[in-house]
Amino acid sequence: MTLHRLPDLTWEDVSALDLARTVAILPVGATEAHGPHLPLDTDVTIAVAMAEAGGRRLSAHGLEPVLLDALPYTPAGFAATFPGTIDVSAGTLAALLTDIATSLRRAGIAALAVANAHFDPTHLEALHGAVDAINGSGDMRAVFPDVTRRPWGGRLTAEFRSGACHAGQYEGSIVLARSRERVREEIMRELRDNPVSLSSAIADGAQDFVAAGGARAYFGNPAGATAEEGRDTIEVLGGILAEAVLEAMAWENT
Template identity: 50%
Template sequence: MHWKLLTYPQIQALDRSTTVPILPVGAVEAHGPHLPLCTDDLISEAMAESACRQLARHGLQGIILPTWSFNPAGFAREFSGTLSFSPELTARMLQDLAQSLALQGWSLLAVANSHFDPIHLASLKAALQELALAVAFPDLTRGKYARRLTSEFQSGACHAGQYETSIVLTRSPELVHQHDLPPVPHSLVEAIVQGRTTFAESGGPQAYFGTPARASAEEGQQTIEELGLILVESILEQRQTLPTSP
């Protein structure tokens, strides 16, 4: 169910206590020579769709908000096509979105984020703490979630490699170009700790890390299931904190 495809009476009729708006958060950012600029959008949308399927088991339903793509993407700024925005915009957008939702009776927002640029992540986390409603936001870079994802993801070589290419192969295979590329086994996590600020400085001259050649739709399907489950668990956790929660 997509928010923007409904009419206002349809939104008005939704049960606020059992329906959860989910915001997919991505970027317009270079993802190697083989994946589209909207790769993080596609992954977050796949996560949101998977969560919607799994929420039904708990008597809940998700409704997917329009994807938010205009975010900080400084690490990819040297590559054509990347559009990078200031962190203040992320904070402002979230505040306004939360305000609109709260005014219409919503008390919980779920955030599906798969864009890990450090400035983006920091601004997102800071903004989410001050919103007018409760937020379910599993930060996938935290150990407790990262451990449930693939070994390449955990290695920090987690941009346009096997992990992300597999998800796009499942979700939108027509958008994956030739991905038989040489491995780039550098950790972006370590590069960030060392103070690097671009993909090229971090050892990724073609804006990818990891092993895209090993990607498969099977791995992508498994990861999408797990991402959806992680978001559902976070939603259930946050619902416990709501005053109206059963």
């Protein structure tokens, strides 16, 4: 089996899939400020990389992974004051996700997996709420491995685990691996390390990047980013997604 891309298929192609073993994979990210060196769609780039890597693994298990177009607009309040950031309401995200699931369910697709690379707390809350609602319907299984939670986050890099990882080494490495030409490398290599933990700042009540200590919309060590680390991280993310789907659907031994 192969990794299908929904926009490339016809409706008859979709109906011909083994729908009981089909997993629709939705990459979710934000369009928001990622320092002076990374593109606004950095989270989307990471989410697509995760979705593709996870889809390849699911295909190797004999499943029918179908990659949906990425969802690039979501709550992004922490970066809302930076030009270029698109910040939508939590309700908009939740409604869109549940509507997507309804369409997939109508087609007979068994599962929806969310490959997420955006960690704004409002965004995460909306995702969890929508996934719970989809699962509560009883007609489709929705899977969302939240890498900000155990056990998934512990598999990622030291910078990610530190919480100082917005547009730093972790994210910069993945974008270098995926589309190096879109990284402002000269700027990136000159940026100083910003070891402030964004997750800790959020827990302490910060409401935006500036208040959290990221006046240029980055946290971590951008200058340390490498494409090699990015490629390794993409494979870890793909493994997390595939494992979560297999566990949720009890497909490991079928």
